[in-house]
Amino acid sequence: MTADTHTRDSVEGANLSDRPSPTTHPGIAEFVAETAALTKPERVQWVTGSPEEWTELTDALVATGTFTRLNPALKPNSFYAASDPIDVARVEDRTYICSVDEKDCGPTNNWMDPQEMKTLMRGLYDGCMRGRTMYVVPFVMGHLEAEKPMFGVEITDSAYVVVSMLVMARSGTHVLKRIEELEAAGESPQWVPALHSVGMPLEPGQADVAWPCNETKYIVQFPEERAIWSFGSGYGGNALLGKKCYALRIASVMARDEGWLAEHMLILKLTSPQGVVKFIAAAFPSACGKTNLAMLRPTIPGWKVETLGDDIAWMRVGEDGRLWAVNPEYGFFGVAPGTNQKTNPNAMDTIDKGNSVFTNVALTEDGDIWWEGLENTPAKATSWKGEPWTPDSEELSSHPNSRYCTPIKQCDILAAEYDDPRGVPIDAILFGGRRRTTVPLVFEARDWTHGTFLGATLSSETTAAAVGQVGVVRRDPMAMLPFIGYNAGHYFNHWITVGKENDAAKLPKIFYVNWFRRDEDGGFLWPGFGENSRVLKWVVERMEGQADAVETPIGYVPTVDSLDVEGLDMTRDAVEAALAVDAEEWQAELPQIQEWFEKFGDDLPAVLWTELDGLRARLDVPSGG
Numbered sequence: 001m002t003a004d005t006h007t008r009d010s011v012e013g014a015n016l017s018d019r020p021s022p023t024t025h026p027g028i029a030e031f032v033a034e035t036a037a038l039t040k041p042e043r044v045q046w047v048t049g050s051p052e053e054w055t056e057l058t059d060a061l062v063a064t065g066t067f068t069r070l071n072p073a074l075k076p077n078s079f080y081a082a083s084d085p086i087d088v089a090r091v092e093d094r095t096y097i098c099s100v101d102e103k104d105c106g107p108t109n110n111w112m113d114p115q116e117m118k119t120l121m122r123g124l125y126d127g128c129m130r131g132r133t134m135y136v137v138p139f140v141m142g143h144l145e146a147e148k149p150m151f152g153v154e155i156t157d158s159a160y161v162v163v164s165m166l167v168m169a170r171s172g173t174h175v176l177k178r179i180e181e182l183e184a185a186g187e188s189p190q191w192v193p194a195l196h197s198v199g200m201p202l203e204p205g206q207a208d209v210a211w212p213c214n215e216t217k218y219i220v221q222f223p224e225e226r227a228i229w230s231f232g233s234g235y236g237g238n239a240l241l242g243k244k245c246y247a248l249r250i251a252s253v254m255a256r257d258e259g260w261l262a263e264h265m266l267i268l269k270l271t272s273p274q275g276v277v278k279f280i281a282a283a284f285p286s287a288c289g290k291t292n293l294a295m296l297r298p299t300i301p302g303w304k305v306e307t308l309g310d311d312i313a314w315m316r317v318g319e320d321g322r323l324w325a326v327n328p329e330y331g332f333f334g335v336a337p338g339t340n341q342k343t344n345p346n347a348m349d350t351i352d353k354g355n356s357v358f359t360n361v362a363l364t365e366d367g368d369i370w371w372e373g374l375e376n377t378p379a380k381a382t383s384w385k386g387e388p389w390t391p392d393s394e395e396l397s398s399h400p401n402s403r404y405c406t407p408i409k410q411c412d413i414l415a416a417e418y419d420d421p422r423g424v425p426i427d428a429i430l431f432g433g434r435r436r437t438t439v440p441l442v443f444e445a446r447d448w449t450h451g452t453f454l455g456a457t458l459s460s461e462t463t464a465a466a467v468g469q470v471g472v473v474r475r476d477p478m479a480m481l482p483f484i485g486y487n488a489g490h491y492f493n494h495w496i497t498v499g500k501e502n503d504a505a506k507l508p509k510i511f512y513v514n515w516f517r518r519d520e521d522g523g524f525l526w527p528g529f530g531e532n533s534r535v536l537k538w539v540v541e542r543m544e545g546q547a548d549a550v551e552t553p554i555g556y557v558p559t560v561d562s563l564d565v566e567g568l569d570m571t572r573d574a575v576e577a578a579l580a581v582d583a584e585e586w587q588a589e590l591p592q593i594q595e596w597f598e599k600f601g602d603d604l605p606a607v608l609w610t611e612l613d614g615l616r617a618r619l620d621v622p623s624g625g
C-alpha cells in the first residue's frame, strides 16, 4: 500500500491536533483525534468509498489471509472469509444498554452505569489499535437526501468491517461532505459516533491472524448520548455499527422521543394480477425468514413481489395519516444456509453478480462458495473451520449463521421506490415467529391494539443468529428483543400510542404468520418460501374485503376455502392442520404470557393486560387461570 498523505495520517509520535484535520466538522475531528489518542493506531485512514480504495482494501485483506478471492468467472470481485470460531454471531449477553437510569434500560436488556462502562471500556480501548490502521467511515443510514439525514461515523481497526460497511451502508467522502455542508449552513446535522475495535493490538514484529478478535466482547449503546462502543468482535451484527446498534437500538430511542418506529422488519411491494399494489412490512426474529419473504418469487400466477428491504424499517406517520417506511440499509447481510435457486432465486442472482463477501461458508476447489442447502454439492471443499470437507463429513461445511454480504442495488427485483427518501405507505404489518406448534399459518388481528398485543407476545425458537442454545421458545416482542434500546414496557406503550394518536383506518392492518409449524413426523406443514405468496394473497384479499375468515379466540383465521391452495400438493386435512387453532395449546400459552408481562411491572401498558384478559375469556379460561 502506498502512503497517501491526503487520506492517511501517521499518529506515531505526532499529535493529530498539530496537523490540518481532514474534516471541517469540529465534532467529528475531535472524535477521531480522541479515539486515536486512546487507541494508539499506527495510522489513520479516512474512508472515501472510491473503487480504488475498495481494490486496495480487498487486496490487503487477501494479502493478510483474511480474504480469499473467489473465482472471478463465477463470483467477480467477491471474497471468502472465515472467522475465528469464537466470533460467529451476535452476543446478546455481552450487549448493553447503558442508560443513565437503570429503569430506562428495562428488564430485557443488560445494563451498566454509563460512567462505569466507559471507565471499563477505556481500559480495554487503551492502545487496542497498536500496530493497526484506524479507519474512519462516514456513513448515512437511509437517504443522503432525507429531510433529516441520519449520519454516523464508524471508527474501526478492521478492514473487513470497512469493506462490509461499504456494502451495507451509504459510506464515504460524499457523506462527510454532506455533513460538513449542513454544518456550515448552521443546521447541526445529527451524527452518531460509533467506535469499534477487534481488540487485538499488534506488538512490533507480531504477526497478525486472519480473523483478529478478543475473547472479551462488549457491544454497548449509550442511548442518551446516542453513542456506540463495540469491542472484541468482527461479526456483522456486533461490528457493522450502522445496522443493529444504530438503525435499531439507538434509532428506537430516537423514534420513541420523536414519535416514529424503528423496527426489525423487511419491506416488500406486492402487485396483484389486477394491478392492485400493497406495501407490506414484516417482523420475524433473526434467521426466521425476512430475507426470504422480502425477495419471494410468487408461485401463484400473475402476482409480483418487489423488494425494498430485508431487515430494518424506519416508519413515520405521514401528513396523510399513513405509516411510511424506508429501509435505512444499502446491502443485504443474509443467512447463507438454505438459500438456493428454489428457496430464494433472487438472492442467488444478487450474489452471482459479485461484489460480495461470504463469511463462514465453505470454499470449493474451483474458487466458489457452498453451503448446506445449495445445489451442486461439491465432492470436496474446505469447511468454514478450514478443514477438508466431503458430503460424508459429520460436521457441517458452513456455520449455520454463515452470511453473504451483497449490494442491494444488484437485486433484480428492487422496487423503484427504494430510492425515494419518502419511502412507501405500509398497508399491512406481519408479525411472525418460528413455532413447531400452536401458532397457525396466518391470522388477522382484531385491531391495532390487539396487533400490538400479538407483537408484544411474539414467540419464536432461538436460532444460530445469536450465540447460545438453538431451538428454545422465547418471547421476542416485535422480533426486537435483542434490539429495543430502552425499556420494552415503554416500547409497547409507544406502539399503543401510535395507534391512539392516529386514524386507525389509515394505519396498517396487523397479521401474524408462522411458516414453521410441524406435523407429527416433524415435517413442515406448510411448504413455505415461494408458496408464502398464497398467504400474502389472503392478506391482500382480507384488506380488500374479499376473503373469508373465521373469528377464533386469537383472531381471524382463514377458512380452508379462502386460502388459495390450487396446484399445491397438500391434502385438505393438511391445510386444516396448518390453520388449526387448538384451544388447549393456546391455554398453555396463557401462563407464559402472564409471566412475560409480569416482568414489566407498572411499565406494561394496562391495555395489554386487558388484551390478555380478553384472550383468556375467549378461550373460556376463568380469569387468573
Ligand SMILES: Nc1nc2c(ncn2[C@@H]2O[C@H](COP(=O)(O)OP(=O)(O)OP(=O)(O)O)[C@@H](O)[C@H]2O)c(=O)[nH]1
Binding pocket: 284, 285, 286, 287, 288, 289, 290, 291, 292, 293, 310, 311, 333, 334, 335, 337, 338, 339, 343, 465, 515, 516, 524, 527, 528, 529, 532
Ligand atoms: N421452512 C421454512 N423455512 C424458511 C422459510 N423462509 C425462510 N426459511 C429459513 O429460515 C432461515 C433464515 O431465513 P432468513 O430469511 O435469512 O432470515 P432473516 O429473518 O432475514 O434473518 P436475519 O438476517 O438474521 O435477521 C433460512 O435457513 C431459511 O431457509 C419458509 O417459508 N419456510
Ligand SMILES: O=C([O-])CC(=O)C(=O)O
Binding pocket: 090, 235, 236, 237, 238, 243, 244, 285, 286, 287, 311, 333, 465, 466
Ligand atoms: O445482526 C446480524 O448480524 C444479522 C441479523 O440481521 C440478525 O441477527 O438479526
Ligand SMILES: [Mn+2]
Binding pocket: 264, 285, 286, 287, 311
Ligand atoms: Mn436481522
